[in-house]
Amino acid sequence: MRLRDRVAIVTGGASGIGRAIARRFAQEGAVVVIADVTETVREGGEPTRALIEAAGGTARFHSCDVARWPDMDGLVTATVAEFGRLDVMVNNAAIGGRGGRLLDVDDGEWDRVMAVNAKGVFFGCKRAVQQFLTQPVLGEARGRIVNISSQHGMVAAPADIAYGTGKAAVVYLTRQVAVDYASDHILCNAVAPGRILTGKPLGDAPDSLEYSHMRTPWPRLGRPDDVASAALFLASDEATYITGHNLMVDGGWMAY
Template identity: 75%
Template sequence: MRLADKVAIVTGGASGIGRAIARLFAREGAKVVIGDLTEAVREGGAPTAQVIAGDGGTARFRICDVARKADVDALVAAAVAEFGRLDIMVNNAATLGAGTGLLETTEQDWDHVMAVNAKGVFLGCQAAVRQFLTQPVVDEARGRIVNISSQHGMVAAPGKIAYGTGKAAVVYLTRQIAVDHAKDHIICNAVAPGRILTGKPLGGPGSDPLEYSRMRTPMPRLGRPDDVARAALFLASAEATYVTGHNLMVDGGWMAY
């Protein structure tokens, strides 16, 4: 029970990686507040909060558009109002957008992807840090942030220029916040997934993202949401005693290739 009595927010927790993180955190004792646009599970199945409750855990769902400051602030306020504090903020919500290259990407699609993938993480970090600063230090931290970045925040994402740029912003935000708020006992790290098999569509017209990903991944399988969830759990727990500003690769060796 590495997160016993902790309060955690997971954005984009209805499906995929966010769902796996929310379920694992709950199994480890956290009270989980899920923020997403819908409770519908992209891969199918019962809503995440319902599954957690059925397993004996505690979870709440709140509609939240991470690109809207009012929604993010309300998400944090709701968690604190019910559970008394916030210990962990997982900024996971993201969108691929149209998944196109420089010349094909419209201004509207660029703005949409940046609003979710970059601004959304900024707003989540800002709201969390504002709350953390009101809290006492527990287990050497006032609070811990785990951002979900991507290997495509460091290397090109072929045909996905907006997505890759947004994820690069997440990597930078993680480092900057870690440095600026280390003195405040606020911990900020990121997990950078490689190709994870979820319900999220990838690739543009004529592409074969699975073939490309298998070619780039040295390990003999592609990633699963639980692979990312376990890394997020480590960074969200007191086991990560002297780790901040780190971007932890969970990519099957993609970036070592």
């Protein structure tokens, strides 16, 4: 119960990695607010909120487009109004682009991807820090931010310049917020997943999966629970002297 009585928001918590994080946090005692544009689970199954409640946890769903400041502002305001404080903000929501190299991507596609993957994390960090600064220190922290970046924030995303640039922005933003607000007892870290199999209905192209297996030293590819475990560590008191870190969860991809 490492998050007993803590209040956490998980953006993009309806599906995939966000769903795994929300469920793991609830298992560890957190009240979890799931923020997403829909409760429908991309990979199928019961809504995340329903699964948490069926297991005896406390969860809420809040409809939220992270690319809109009024939505993010309302999300945090409603959470604090009901539960009294915010302890952990997980900025997980992201979208994939249509792909393309520099000359293949028009400004509409660039803006669409960056609005969610970069500006959405900026909004999430900003609104969380605003709230944290109004709260007393609990343990050693006023609040914790866990951003979900990507290995493609560290190395190029082949033929997917908008996605890779957005994730690189998350890595930088994590460091900047960590440094700027460390003296305020606010911690900000990121988790950078490698190839994670989320169970999306359409799956992945066989050649892409074959390349990922070849490129990953660990004998299997990642699961959403692998990322959730890392996020839990960074959200817990066990990680108090860690801030500004981008934790790779990639089966050794970046070490290869």
